[in-house]
């Protein structure tokens with residue numbers, strides 16, 4: 001049992017990669033910790049995107065119960081795309097529960113925490129919130145962070161324009177975050193402290209090959225991000241008392257990107273998707289005869305008469321047949337050149353989301369099929385693409401397995417990021 005708990009989140013850092021670096025002693029502080037504490041692989045959520053996984057961490061619930069099922073949603077009536085925010089999660093968050101127990105909390109940059117909720121302590125939001133004026137509790141904390149040049153998230157658009165400028169920018173964002181975290185860690189009388197570092201994920205999307213290949217001329221400059229984090233952690237938690245619980249974790253793994261796969265292009269080629277314009281711009285351009293469409297990543301929706309505004313598929317045997325037909329053909333999809341399988345499996349709604357008590361407003365967003373890709377294939381949601389497969393500036397992508405947990409808490413029962421929630425809640429001395 002612990003008097004205080006500190007959590008450090010390294011977004012997207014894979015267990016396999018971290019293990020390799022620790023064995024090679026390339027991150028000496030973390031290598032020392034891993035030798036003493038419990039270090040294991042954990043699983044993400046399906047689909048393995050940060051908004052879904054961190055919502056599971058914060059609530060201890062599966063996606064169908066916390067309500068965050070992906071990065072984008074569509075309103076089946078207006079067919080508008082939008083990004084769900086933290087207020088779509090109606091369950092209490094970890095730091096709200098701890099606040100109610102009278103504990104003082106501090107949470108910095110955790111995804112899906114905009115708009116901020118009242119707590120006994122301080123929070124600043126993370127991705128997809130990006131505004132210090134509206135992103136902190138209490139609001140005066142936002143002004144303090146602004147004064148010190150705090151940046152919630154890096155500008156990823158820069159990676160497409162200038163890679164060295166993007167790397168320098170990532171260092172700057174990380175420096176500001178680490179400085180602020182260290183100050184509040186010392187200054188605040190916290191019982192629960194959490195720092196989320198997004199820069200690892202941002203880096204891995206654009207520099208995966210350079211991270212893997214030690215002979216690459218970029219490798220040293222890119223690896224410096226991880227070394228900086230290792231040195232920071234040595235200063236921050238190197239001298240922590242035995243009475244402090246420590247949890248370090250990532251929310252998903254990472255792997256090299258073989259190709260981005262445009263599922264809507266595939267549905268169009270199979271005649272299940274039609275548009276009212278030669279080049280559709282949004283779901284408003286869906287032809288009423290369309291039978292299915294996809295959202296990122298791998299979420300396939302049937303254009304249902306009982307849900308979508310211009311639905312074409314009635315409930316019943318026709319609907320069931322269509323589901324199985326799409327699932328069967330998608331599972332058979334192969335890379336045209338290598339012949340490699342692209343889709344590992346396709347889950348039906350009840351397989352992907354087995355919980356019973358699902359809010360009606362969440363049920364509207366449950367995909368009818370969830371395609372799970374083989375590692376290396378990223379199932380994109382763009383409506384229009386001139387080809388089924390493409391390689392873009394991204395070189396890395398998320399995986400469901402291979403997230404990590406490093407902790408002095410009892411991690412025996414933990415299998416996935418969802419389980420870490422209860423493990424923290426029950427770690428405190430009563």
Ligand SMILES: [Zn+2]
Pocket residue numbers: 012050201202205398
């Ligand atoms: Zn990512």
